[in-house]
Amino acid sequence: MSRAETSRRGSRPGRAGIRDVAAAAGVSITTVSDALNGKGRLPDATRRHVREVADRLGYRPSAAARTLRTGKSGLIGLTVTTYGDEPFTFTEFAYFAEMARAATSAALARGYALVILPATSRHDVWSNVALDGTVVIDPSDQDPVVSELVRQGLPVVSDGRPAGSLPVTAWVDNDHEAAVLGILDHLADAGARRIGLLTGTTTDTYTHLSTTAYLRWCERVGQDPVYEAYPAHDPCAGAVAADRLLARPDRPDAVYGLFDPNGTDLLAAARRYGLRVPDDLLLVCCSESTVYAHTEPPITTLSLKPRRIGTAVVQLLIDAIEGADSDRPVEQVIPTELIVRTSSQRRPPRTTVSPPRSPEKT
C-alpha cells in the first residue's frame, strides 16, 4: 500500500504509470485503460474504483506514448509564411493576434492545442513535432515545408487562397476583390474624384489581389491609378510612403490603405499638408484595431474578420483530421465588414456600421 511503489523498473518517482495504477487498484492494465477512457464494458463499480485510485496517485497518461500508439497527437500547427527574417510580418500583428486567439479557442474547444511554427524554419523543428494537421496563413507555393506536409498526407488548411497549384485540403479567405471594389465605390459615392492606394511591395496574395482589383477598378471608371508601394514589414516605410502619396502632383482626394498602420500615417501626413479629413481627403484603411474609433476624426476601417477566419480554419482542419464528412464546404469565403466612420463621409454619418456588399443586416 506504499504510495511510492512503482513498476518493477525504477521509473521516475514523480510520475505514476498505468502499471502502478493497475497494481494499486488490483486490476489489470487493460481494465485501467478501459476504465479511464470509457471504452470497454466494465461495471460502474470497477470504473469508479479505478478512477479513484488513478486520481489518488496523480496519474497522468503519457502524451508521447498515447501519440505513438494512436497516431494522433492533438496538435495543430499554426504557420505563417515569412518574408523577412522575422517569424511574422509586423503589419499582420493585429490580424494575426486576433486570428490566433480565435483559432486557439476553437481548437481548445475540440481538444486540440496549437503549435506556432514559422514556415521558414529549421527542418528539424518541423520533423520533431508530431502534428495532426496544419493551418497555414497566406501560403506561398514556394514554401517547401507546406508542400512537404501536403505530400506526407497531413491535412493542411490555409487562410487565404493557396497560391499556384498548392493542393491544400481546404481554405478560407475573404473576397478581397469585392472588398476593395466596395470601398472604392463607397469613396466614389462620398464624392471622391481621384482615389489613391497605399499598398505593399510583397508578393502575398492579399496585396496582389487587392492591388489588381484597384487597377481594374481604375481602368473601368477611367481614372489614372495613383498609388505608392512600400515594404509592409517596415513601419517607418509606411509613414514615408503615406507622405509621398500626398505629396504627388496628382494628389488623390481619397486614399485606401491596405495595412493596419496606414490610417494614422495618412492622418499625420494629411495634417502636415494642411488637408482636412474628410473635407479635403477621404480616408479608409484595413485594420482590426479599435484605435480608429477614437482618432480625430474617426477613420473608416475594413475588417477582415480574423476571428471568424481563425475559427473556420480550425473547424475545417479538425473535420479533416477526424475524417468527419462534415457538410462544411472546403472553400469558405468570409464576408468583410466596412466600419464606416467620419473619415470617409462628406456628410454627417447616417449609419455607423454597414456591410460592404449585402444591404441586409448580418
Added chain:
Amino acid sequence: MSRAETSRRGSRPGRAGIRDVAAAAGVSITTVSDALNGKGRLPDATRRHVREVADRLGYRPSAAARTLRTGKSGLIGLTVTTYGDEPFTFTEFAYFAEMARAATSAALARGYALVILPATSRHDVWSNVALDGTVVIDPSDQDPVVSELVRQGLPVVSDGRPAGSLPVTAWVDNDHEAAVLGILDHLADAGARRIGLLTGTTTDTYTHLSTTAYLRWCERVGQDPVYEAYPAHDPCAGAVAADRLLARPDRPDAVYGLFDPNGTDLLAAARRYGLRVPDDLLLVCCSESTVYAHTEPPITTLSLKPRRIGTAVVQLLIDAIEGADSDRPVEQVIPTELIVRTSSQRRPPRTTVSPPRSPEKT
C-alpha cells in the same frame, strides 16, 4: 530494390520507418540511428551512405517515438492566465504578440517549438501534450494548472513576478514600480501639478504593482490620488473611464494610462473637453504600438520591451530544461523604455528617446 518496400508489417505506405532505411541501406537499425544522430563510431563512408538512403526514401523519424524514448519533446508551453472567457486579454494584444514573436524566434533558434495553452483550459488538453517546460505570462497563484506543472517537476519560467509563493524555476519582469515612479517624476518635471491614473480592476501583478506605486508616490509628494479603474478586457470601458477621469471636478493636468488603448482614448476625451495636449493636459501611456508616433500630437509611451522579455524567458527555460548550469540569473529585471514625445513636454522636445532611470545611453 522496389521503393515501395516497407517493413514486414503493412505500415503506412507514405511513411518510411527506420527499419525500411536499414533494409534499403543493407545495415542494421542501430547503424541507421547512429549514422543520422552522429552518435556511434562509424566510418564516414557508412554514415554518408545511410544518410543518402534516408534522404532518398524521404525518411522522417517519428516525433512521438523519439519523445517516448528520450523523454524530451522539444515543445514549450506558452501560457496566458485568463480573466474572462477569452484566451488572452484584449489589452495585452500588442504586448502578447510582440512577446510571443520574440519567444517563438528564440525557441526556434534552439530547436524548440511553442504551444499556445491558456492556463484556464480543459485539463485533458494539458495532459495530452508532452511539454518539456512552460512559459507562464503573469501567473496567478490561483492557477491550478501552473501549480500542478511545478509539482510535476517541469521547469516553469514566468513573465512577471510570480504571485504568492508560486515556486517557479525562474522569472523575468520589468521593474514596474520604478517605471511608474519615473513617469510620475517625468510628468512632474514637465510641470504637472495633479497627475491622474487610468488603471484596471483586474488583480494581476502588473496592475497591482503599478497602482500601488502610484498611490505611494502620491502620498510621498502630498497629492490626492486621482484615478479611474475599469475592466481592462473591455475596450469600450476604457474610453468611458478616460472620459470619466477628465470629467471629474478635481480634473488632473496630467494622466498616465496603464493600458495600450488609453492613449487614443484619453486624446479623444481631451478633445471633447477642449483640452489641448500637452498645454492643458500631459499624456503618457504604456503601449508597444507605433501609432502613438503619428497621432496629433505624438504621445509619450512606456515600452515594457516585450521582445527582450520573450527572449529572456525562453532562454532561461531552455537552460533549465537542458540542465545547463547557465550563468544567467534566475530572476531577471528588464529595463523599461520611456519614449518621450510631444504629449508629455510643455517645451519643444530636446531628446526624442530617453530611458527612465539611467541617464547614460543604453
Added chain:
DNA sequence: TGATCATGCAGAAACGTGTCTGTCAACGCG
C-alpha cells in the same frame, strides 16, 4: 443438467525509436 452465451477481465502484441550488450573479424604484440 450440459451446452450457449454474455460478461468481466487478463495477457500480450504492437506503435517506432534510442541505446545497451554482444559478436565477429582484423590486428598488434610477446
Added chain:
DNA sequence: CGCGTTGACAGACACGTTTCTGCATGATCA
C-alpha cells in the same frame, strides 16, 4: 602462433500506452 584489444556492426530491450484476442465465470435455456 595465441591472446587481448579495438573497430564495426547486429540483436534485443525498453519507453507507456492502446487494443486485439482469449480465458474464465456465472446465467440462461433446451
